[in-house]
Amino acid sequence: MAEYKLLITGPMGAGKTTAIAAISDAPPIVTDVQNNDLSVAKERTTVGMDFGELTLENGDTLRIYGTPGQERFDFMWEILAKGAIGLIILTDNSKRDPVADLELYLDSFSTLITRTACVIGVGRSETHPTPTIDDLSIAAQAKGVVCPIVPVDARERDHVLMLVDLLLTQLESK
Amino acid sequence: MSDVNVSAAFVKIADHHVARLMAEVSGAVAVVVSTADGFEVAARARDAAQSSRLAAMASSIAAIGAVIGDETLSGACRGIFIEADRGQIVMVEIRHPEQVLILTLVTDETALLGAVTYSARQTALALAKA
Numbered sequence: 404m405a406e407y408k409l410l411i412t413g414p415m416g417a418g419k420t421t422a423i424a425a426i427s428d429a430p431p432i433v434t435d436v437q438n439n440d441l442s443v444a445k446e447r448t449t450v451g452m453d454f455g456e457l458t459l460e461n462g463d464t465l466r467i468y469g470t471p472g473q474e475r476f477d478f479m480w481e482i483l484a485k486g487a488i489g490l491i492i493l494t495d496n497s498k499r500d501p502v503a504d505l506e507l508y509l510d511s512f513s514t515l516i517t518r519t520a521c522v523i524g525v526g527r528s529e530t531h532p533t534p535t536i537d538d539l540s541i542a543a544q545a546k547g548v549v550c551p552i553v554p555v556d557a558r559e560r561d562h563v564l565m566l567v568d569l570l571l572t573q574l575e576s577k
Numbered sequence: 578m579s580d581v582n583v584s585a586a587f588v589k590i591a592d593h594h595v596a597r598l599m600a601e602v603s604g605a606v607a608v609v610v611s612t613a614d615g616f617e618v619a620a621r622a623r624d625a626a627q628s629s630r631l632a633a634m635a636s637s638i639a640a641i642g643a644v645i646g647d648e649t650l651s652g653a654c655r656g657i658f659i660e661a662d663r664g665q666i667v668m669v670e671i672r673h674p675e676q677v678l679i680l681t682l683v684t685d686e687t688a689l690l691g692a693v694t695y696s697a698r699q700t701a702l703a704l705a706k707a
């Protein structure tokens with residue numbers, strides 16, 4: 404039985420903490436504190452990391468880490484990326500510029516993505532249809548990243564498990 | 578940060594204390610007061626570029642300290658002390674009734690950890706009442 408580390412990143416409020424809580428076997432470790440950034444209407448925000456564990460049917464264990472979203476915490480991005488076998492990027496289509504958001508995380512985690520695998524989950528696309536999956540896919544390809552991009556709701560366990568599956572499937576075929 | 582949720586009066590008092598610590602603590606390299614989510618409220622640093630980085634790092638470390646205090650049933654985290662080869666870093670919570678902030682004091686190797694910790698704690702207590 405093996406243990407793997409996965410990392411979830413993406414912009415503030417995309418649902419990283421929610422996604423980990425949705426799939427973790429035990430209550431996750433959460434480092435959310437009061438948000439003081441008045442430009443984002445959100446009560447609490449992750450400043451350290453999220454951590455949850457998930458045991459798969461084959462007995463393997465996934466250790467799932469979530470990053471803070473804001474760029475001022477990029478030193479945590481580097482710390483958390485160490486030893487990860489893949490990256491899930493959650494985006495939020497209701498944000499001002501989801502394409503630019505995606506590009507930021509693709510650039511910041513390019514070493515990890517090149518070395519391992521990546522999946523992109525697009526949140527709130529039911530209410531905010533643009534950018535489309537195609538638009539995001541073109542942006543990713545321009546960064547040299549070809550990977551699954553799927554609409555998700557981070558609150559839905561099945562959706563998050565699908566992202567994990569897509570990531571693991573890519574790794575198997577590597 | 579202009580749109581951060583801290584009163585101008587508090588910022589002014591914090592700035593005064595930060596300047597005082599920088600002048601009084603021998604070996605002080607940087608002093609920062611920051612919000613729990615990593616925004617700088619007041620700062621003095623030999624290298625000014627360092628202070629916003631320190632504010633964000635203090636936030637992450639304090640949050641991780643809080644989780645460790647919690648998971649080990651040790652209670653809330655009051656401070657974190659880092660002893661490095663060429664200096665010391667002391668981070669203490671400012672438990673202000675409106676919100677918890679963090680005071681970070683970085684010194685070079687000439688400073689004494691005990692004295693630095695004492696100064697930081699006293700200042701944090703004063704700021705908690707500001």
Ligand SMILES: Nc1nc2c(ncn2[C@@H]2O[C@H](COP(=O)(O)OP(=O)(O)OP(=O)(O)O)[C@@H](O)[C@H]2O)c(=O)[nH]1
Nearest residue numbers: 415416417418419420421448449472526527556557
């Ligand atoms: N409508 C909608 N709400 C969502 C979706 N995903 C997450 N949410 C909600 O959006 C909020 C996201 O919060 P978090 O999980 O804290 O997001 P985060 O990415 O960890 O945020 P930071 O740590 O601040 O970067 C929660 O209130 C979720 O319930 C989604 O797909 N649709």
Ligand SMILES: [Mg+2]
Nearest residue numbers: 419420448449
């Ligand atoms: Mg979070």
